[in-house]
Amino acid sequence: MSKNIKLIHPRNQITEVISRIYKRGMTTTSGGNISIIDDNGDIWVTPSAIDKGSLRASDIICVKKDGTIIGKHKPSSEFPFHKAIYEARPDIRSVIHAHPPALVSFSIVRQIPNTNVISQAKHICGPIGYAKYRLPGSEDLGDVIADEFKKGYKAIIMENHGTVLGGSDLTDAYERFEALEFCARTILYGTQIGTPNYLTDEQIEAFESQAKGVLPEMESVEYSSEELEKRLEICNIVKRSCQQGLMISSYGTVSMRLKEGDFLITPTDINRWDIDLDDIVQIKNGQREAGKTPSRAAWIHQEIYNRNPDVNSIIMTQSPYLMAFGITGKHLNVRTIPESWIFLQDINLAEYGTHFRTHNNSEIVDNCSTALIIKNDSVIITGDKLLQTFDYLEVAEFSAKSIVLGHGLGEMVPINDEQVEDLRQKFLT
Structure with missing residues (x-):
């Protein structure tokens, strides 16, 4: 989907996003609905009782400002609360309602997830x-939801129902939806292995403050054939990470070394699902490609490349099972299966704040390990080829998932020291 969503018809926006939600397992065939209100006051909305896994643009319904319904299906049964939200909040231009499992878990125990679990979610x-x-589909439900939106909220937990979120456009609403479900999942997985820790508002503000400031712009830029190939590789890995649930719309940085300390890196403030070749930012001689803003983590990537000549690609992201260890501070023992230990060895935890510019961050950049978790922030994966680095990320997330899921079965029995030494001799020497 293009970054300039104003150039995309609401029908196509809705089908693109509902497809993402369904494929990521955040709604069912019959569940969930999305709407957009256009400049004419007409509301475009998903249909009732039509398979969410195969919606086409022609299935989307238009409810005109005067109430006339245009389309071959009935509008969603939840249309009343979409309409009520738009009437209550003129600044809201798109609404997403779904039943993602983690947020439903919070709704049925009647709790609200604490988004201070990671840096940027608040x-x-x-x-x-x-x-x-x-009652679902009732005017009464529309009234109670609209009342919450009138208080200024853009994200609502619906008791024993799910969640509803609004945004200035559909991309904004989806980023909010995805980030909130990520927080809920991470908290749930974290509670399986320990006690989640939360950041204070002061810690989050300190992160936001230190992350400001960008590199100076370079006067001219050249694009070699090799660089163009790497731009495509970065875009493909970012989108694959989103599809695999290893990255969310609002967070995730991927970079590749060009030569010495020069590299390509993903930008800031661009939805990861929609990233394109011309979004990638070239960094050369400590300067950025003109007119583009690199990831706020660009300085960490630069330091890793400068101090670790064998590292040629970096992925910095948040995946829910790895971050379960990041928010609890529990050690992630990857001695689960031979592949995990061979690829990753040991995964250390860095304290929150060590990734700040003003901190002595040698723990992160010196003798850079294949995988490192920064508490309540992210995981950093390094490697040679980018596909290899992505594989390491997948292996790390799978290992974390196995431990979280196995926790309720009994105590983990890792590969022993003798078995590890055998692996070291065969594969690492």
């Missing part, structure tokens, strides 16, 4: 509202 999601249970 600013993306904002404060979270809570709507009492009402």
